[in-house]
Amino acid sequence: MEILKLKNVVKIYKLAGGGTFEALKNINATFSTGELVSIVGESGSGKSTLMNLIGGLDSDFEGEISYRGKNLRDYTAQELADYHKKSIGFIFQNFNLIPHLNLIDNVALAMTLSNIDKETRVKRAKELLEKVGLKDHLYKKPGQISGGQKQRVAIARALINDPDVIIADEPTGALDAETTDNVLALIKEIAQSGKLVLMVTHSDRVAAHCTRVLRIDNGKLVSDEVTGKLEPLATKVKYNAIKVKNMSLFNAIRLAFLNMKAKLGRNTLVAFGTSIGIMAVVLMLSIGRGVTTYIKDTMNSYTDPNVTEVHRQSMMPDPAKQPAMDDHAEISRIQQNNMAALTGSGTDNDFTTKDITKLKAIKHVDRLERGYSTLSLGTNSVSYGDKNAMIMTLQTMSSNITKSSIVSGNAPKKDEVLLDKGTADLLAKNIVGKEVTFKLTIDGKQIEQKLKVSGTYEQQGSNFSTAIVRYSDLKDIFAQNGQTLKPNVVYLYTKNKNNTEKIKNEVKKLGFSGSMQETMTEMFTQMMDVISYVLAAIAAVSLVVSAIMILVVLNISVVERTKEIGVLKALGARRKDIRRIFVSEAFLIGLSSGMLGVVLTWVLQVLVNHFTIAQFEVPVVMMTTNYILTGIMISVVISMLAGLLPADRASKLDPVEALRKE
Ligand code: ADP
Ligand code: MG
Secondary structure, eight states: OEEEEEEEEEEEEEOTTSOEEEEEEEEEEEEETTOEEEEEOOTTSSHHHHHHHHTTSOOOOEEEEEETTEEGGGOOHHHHHHIIIIIEEEEOTTOOOOTTSOHHHHHHHHHHHTTOOHHHHHHHHHHHHHHTTOGGGTTOOGGGSOHHHHHHHHHHHHHTTOOSEEEEESTTTTSOHHHHHHHHHHHHHHHHTTOEEEEEESOHHHHTTSSEEEEEETTEEEEEEEOOOOOOOSSOOOOOOOOOOOOOHHHHHHHHHHHHHHTHHHHHHHHHHHHHHHHHHHHHHHHHHHHHHHHHHHHHTTSOTTEEEEESSOSSOOGGGOOOTTOHHHHHHHHHHHHHHHHTOSGGGSOOHHHHHHHHTSTTOOEEEEEOEEEOSSSOEEEETTEEEEOOEEEEOOTTSOGGGEEEEOSOOTTEEEEEHHHHHHHOTTOTTOEEEEEEEETTEEEEEEEEEEEEEOOTTOOOOEEEEOHHHHHHHHHHTTOOOOOSEEEEEOSSGGGHHHHHHHHHHTTOBOOHHHHHHHHHHHHHHHHHHHHHHHHHHHHHHHHHHHHHHHHHHHHHTHHHHHHHHHTTOOHHHHHHHHHHHHHHHHHHHHHHHHHHHHHHHHHHHHHHHHHHSSOOOOOOHHHHHHHHHHHHHHHHHHHHHHHHHHHTOOHHHHHHOO
């Protein structure tokens, strides 16, 4: 059956210098299945050029090469890929097996590219390897077998998709006489099984086995003679027709993985290099979190989680409200305000009945306590016997003062006072239960009041000398001196502490402010966030280095694997498939570096925390799932970006040039 027709085929190479070279001149020939054609001619006469044109590796020619009636030049990229997979089988002089794949994978490659399932693939590869006498070497790599065996693997590979045409470019050129006969017998059998075999050869002895000899000289077909006839095989094996599809992503990743495994040492080093950058980023984020968590916990550990402290205005001066430098009146006014806010004096800090109603109405608030707190320097003091101590903070009792902070005695009852431990110790050893005298300045007026010490307490983070009385008592003291006590702090109590956060947010929405500690914690947290992000960003710079490293390594890989890429293309790999294989490799490097980076961070976390817990009783590094995922994602994205360029380069390699490469 006529299958291939060449009509006035001309191939002109464009030379780098600008000239042209006519490698094939007006070739005409027709080929049928069952023929074993040898193409002979001197070196440089154009034999390989012709084979590359027929094999669809080079579509840049004039004239017509029709396979089953359709000119190859008119094939789309997809049709050409399918033509390589399904219709043509290549056998090369230098075998061109892929070194990191075992014989089965090498033989099955065209099926892998055609997305044939693994079972079918392996079964067929085994059959073919058995047929070429390599049953005992299925799992060897090409480097572990002899030249003759390699060529037999290559023959098996060419046959895997049961193509109609086998193109063999000097298949015995690299073999000794004995193995040549061996390989020739196999090739003859292929033709007998009903395929067209086109075989380039130098040797007349080889040509003598063929049914037809084409002689090429200087690009011209000088003779074309039939020299014999082959007996078709009596029993032709009929294979199930396979349907070629495009390679799946999974198979691309698998091929990439097999290659990476072959270069494990190099890839491990690259992954290790990249992982250090990832580790730095994740570590910085985790330390930032560890430190802020520590600060927050310390700040919050001595307050009741069910209570929300509310102030009418922030105790922190607002940096955004800085007046002009020469507006002295405004500067003074703001200073007064700041002072008033800090000391808790001044009407701006007093809650109105309307404020109280608003706060009470907040959802989940079960109880509202009024409170008063004032900061003074030298105007308030307490004395016992001949001992005297300044009181810096005078405040009212609230739920916010937890039982655990009271070191001795009890919370104040009527006409009692709770003192901070420092001040209490200053006055007497066992002051609890004793009566002390308070000197207070209320609205410029000095008053004296006797109160019994109910207990002492200690508050972390505050060494202020503090006296705590009940709100109702303070109200009475004020009233006795002709003043009305207005609350300047309010405590909102909720039964379920999970609601506290919501209440705090609502309070802010209404325009009120939280406790001094909260404000400070917030400021600190914001600062730490900024610092840890900046540090992480600096660490990320090292990732640029990693990206360049991956780029270089993949580029080297492309150069090393030029021939392999040529083979893949000859077997029907599309540009997209090649690109995918290389991008998959970058993906795998990125994934393993990311995971390695996370593991390294984790190890550091264990070590660092072990040390800080021993020293300060707190862990400083706090990794979260989010940071882990971020680290891995950054690594994968960077690697894949770095892989795009080499992958593109690989996909664009010209198969003819790639195969020609030594
Ligand atoms: P053969 O396989 O018969 O030894 P080739 O087909 O490889 O010969 O080459 C035929 C002629 O075309 C040679 O003269 C060779 O130098 C020339 N040639 C092959 N490839 C190129 C190319 N890419 N650019 C220019 N000339 C080429
Ligand atoms: Mg050649």
